[in-house]
Amino acid sequence: MAASSRAEVLRLYRALLRESQRFGGYNYRTYAIRRIRDAFRENKNIKDSEKIEELVNKAKVNLEVIHRQVCLFLSFHLRVVRSSNSSRTTKS
Amino acid sequence: KIPLAVMWQEWLAADSHTNSHECPKRPTTLHHRFANSTHQLSHFLGIPEAGKRAEQCSCCHADCKAHHETHLYSVKAAGLRLPIWAHGHRHLEKKAQNPTQIYCFVYHASITKLGWRAGPRVSEPLVNVVLEALQAFRLVSFGDGGGALRPLYMDVQATTPLDPRVLDSMLPYLMAYYGNPHSRTHAYGWESEAAVEKARRQVADLIGADSREIIFTSGATESNNMAIKGVARFYKSRKKHIITTQTEHKCVLDSCRSLETEGFRVTYLPVKKNGLIDLKELESAFQPDTSLVSVMTVNNEIGVKQPIRDIGEICREHKVFFHTDAAQAIGKIPMDVNDMKIDIMSISGHKIYGPKGVGALYVRRRPRVRLEPLQSGGGQERGLRSGTVPTPLAVGLGAACEVAQQEMEYDHKRISQLAERLVTKIMSEVPDVVMNGDREHRYPGCVNLSFAYVEGESLLMALKDVALSSGSACTSASLEPSYVLRAIGTDEDLAHSSIRFGIGRFTTEEEVDYTVRKCVQHVKRLREMSPLWEMVQDGIDLKSIKWTQH
Numbered sequence: 001m002a003a004s005s006r007a008e009v010l011r012l013y014r015a016l017l018r019e020s021q022r023f024g025g026y027n028y029r030t031y032a033i034r035r036i037r038d039a040f041r042e043n044k045n046i047k048d049s050e051k052i053e054e055l056v057n058k059a060k061v062n063l064e065v066i067h068r069q070v071c072l073f074l075s076f077h078l079r080v081v082r083s084s085n086s087s088r089t090t091k092s
Numbered sequence: 093k094i095p096l097a098v099m100w101q102e103w104l105a106a107d108s109h110t111n112s113h114e115c116p117k118r119p120t121t122l123h124h125r126f127a128n129s130t131h132q133l134s135h136f137l138g139i140p141e142a143g144k145r146a147e148q149c150s151c152c153h154a155d156c157k158a159h160h161e162t163h164l165y166s167v168k169a170a171g172l173r174l175p176i177w178a179h180g181h182r183h184l185e186k187k188a189q190n191p192t193q194i195y196c197f198v199y200h201a202s203i204t205k206l207g208w209r210a211g212p213r214v215s216e217p218l219v220n221v222v223l224e225a226l227q228a229f230r231l232v233s234f235g236d237g238g239g240a241l242r243p244l245y246m247d248v249q250a251t252t253p254l255d256p257r258v259l260d261s262m263l264p265y266l267m268a269y270y271g272n273p274h275s276r277t278h279a280y281g282w283e284s285e286a287a288v289e290k291a292r293r294q295v296a297d298l299i300g301a302d303s304r305e306i307i308f309t310s311g312a313t314e315s316n317n318m319a320i321k322g323v324a325r326f327y328k329s330r331k332k333h334i335i336t337t338q339t340e341h342k343c344v345l346d347s348c349r350s351l352e353t354e355g356f357r358v359t360y361l362p363v364k365k366n367g368l369i370d371l372k373e374l375e376s377a378f379q380p381d382t383s384l385v386s387v388m389t390v391n392n393e394i395g396v397k398q399p400i401r402d403i404g405e406i407c408r409e410h411k412v413f414f415h416t417d418a419a420q421a422i423g424k425i426p427m428d429v430n431d432m433k434i435d436i437m438s439i440s441g442h443k444i445y446g447p448k449g450v451g452a453l454y455v456r457r458r459p460r461v462r463l464e465p466l467q468s469g470g471g472q473e474r475g476l477r478s479g480t481v482p483t484p485l486a487v488g489l490g491a492a493c494e495v496a497q498q499e500m501e502y503d504h505k506r507i508s509q510l511a512e513r514l515v516t517k518i519m520s521e522v523p524d525v526v527m528n529g530d531r532e533h534r535y536p537g538c539v540n541l542s543f544a545y546v547e548g549e550s551l552l553m554a555l556k557d558v559a560l561s562s563g564s565a566c567t568s569a570s571l572e573p574s575y576v577l578r579a580i581g582t583d584e585d586l587a588h589s590s591i592r593f594g595i596g597r598f599t600t601e602e603e604v605d606y607t608v609r610k611c612v613q614h615v616k617r618l619r620e621m622s623p624l625w626e627m628v629q630d631g632i633d634l635k636s637i638k639w640t641q642h
Binding site for chain 1: 253257263502
């Protein structure tokens with residue numbers, strides 16, 4: 001049980017990160033990636049299986065939310081450009 | 093004119109993960125595909141050879157020049173070893189008249205259709221040199237071809253972007269569940285009502301209230317009006333005095349002014365130099381017929397946090413209602429209406445990453461606060477605010493409050509770090525910068541800095557690729573310096589040169605660094621041009637100068 005949970009959690013983590021990278025808006029993308037990373041890092045030592053289950057469900061819900069929002073952005077051709085010299089920029 | 097270098101670096105680092113290929117490297121390395129909407133751009137590149145060809149291209153189709161430029165982009169991209177999407181050129185095939193066109197077509201086609209990476213191998217430093225040169229010669233004018241660059245957003249006190257989670261919760265109610273929440277006879281009404289009640293509970297949980305004490309309004313301005321005018325008018329037979337501060341939001345001050353015309357007396361408490369009110373002055377301002385005290389929790393211009401708990405205590409002792417405009421504070425610092433003894437509180441949706449056009453008013457039930465309703469109608473919202481509750485907006489506000497409650501600690505820590513970084517960097521690189529407002533009792537995400545010997549408007553215009561403001565959005569159209577800064581006693585010249593930096597949930601470290609860099613650069617540049625700065629450098633005390641009268 002613990003082993004499959006670990007694989008599941010890792011799978012979710014990668015899926016979340018991959019989905020967030022598709023975000024069209026610079027701010028949303030960077031926030032999503034940062035938040036996901038920090039949230040998983042924060043909770044990595046939790047042993048209580050109920051809590052883990054709850055967090056995994058929350059992650060699944062958030063994955064769907066991100067997916068929908070990413071698709072919305074794409075379907076409206078919204079890509080937010082930042083006129084900064086920094087390398088992380090996208091186009092609107 | 094936005095520098096070409098910027099534009100090119102856009103392209104060099106265009107993030108194309110929209111094509112969803114898995115990338116082990118960072119998204120900004122130079123190996124990504126360009127999306128097809130290169131064609132949207134219509135910028136004319138002043139590169140001599142390109143110009144020639146573009147002109148020679150007789151317009152065989154609309155936007156020939158533009159079309160050609162996009163080819164050039166593709167070429168450049170190819171030169172940098174970037175694969176390019178093929179895009180349809182069949183129309184050119186038929187219409188190509190002169191050899192140049194065919195050349196363009198062939199060149200381009202060879203790159204795109206055959207996937208062949210042609211063109212000279214241009215190294216990135218060389219490209220940068222070319223770009224810098226172009227920038228120096230100002231060969232680029234940036235037309236808005238629908239692909240205009242947008243500035244960094246550093247004005248979160250004016251409004252905030254919608255959190256994607258909030259938008260996600262709102263959409264079903266905008267698309268499918270469109271019923272009126274006050275319709276009692278069918279499922280559309282019931283489901284909408286359920287959603288509104290759930291939102292009400294979410295808002296109440298954030299502030300430690302009961303859901304029956306929340307009333308949805310159209311925003312914090314309406315909530316403030318309802319609170320002040322409503323309470324004052326209800327108790328006007330016996331109580332005719334209101335206390336507020338000089339640094340309140342315009343809607344509060346304006347409501348008080350309109351009440352003055354109705355015969356009420358209003359005391360506008362002054363604030364100390366650090367923006368906080370003096371509690372002793374507040375105590376002495378109480379009169380036997382005071383009905384309401386209104387003090388905002390976090391100021392939207394200078395970010396100071398008033399001692400709400402202490403003010404609440406004082407008001408309880410004197411049995412006076414305490415209203416606070418918590419629009420900027422909600423969801424960012426922990427607020428509890430029972431702990432802080434708040435009787436009425438205004439909440440704004442679009443300051444906490446929720447939708448615009450919705451807000452809430454918390455009205456305490458025990459002990460009951462009575463309001464005279466501003467808006468008459470069908471008696472919705474406990475009779476205090478008639479009118480259909482906008483279900484999607486209310487749901488958005490509820491979701492925003494819930495998200496804010498979960499993210500409050502994380503956001504606060506991050507925003508404090510970023511604000512610290514911003515202030516320390518600016519203050520270490522540029523002298524004579526004053527932070528308006530108290531250093532400790534503040535919300536860190538609102539930083540108001542005054543740059544001496546620099547005109548605020550010119551600095552704002554110079555920082556055109558960062559969205560900033562000086563003063564609040566509602567007073568940004570007027571030329572006067574902000575009344576808040578005047579109330580805290582800043583000199584006229586410092587008040588004119590103040591800029592408000594807003595850091596929010598979605599602000600990144602890179603944005604902060606870029607803002608700092610640009611700000612420092614422009615402040616230095618503007619100071620170089622300023623005769624006052626020269627005089628100061630020479631050691632002349634500006635206050636001692638007698639300016640001649642003409």
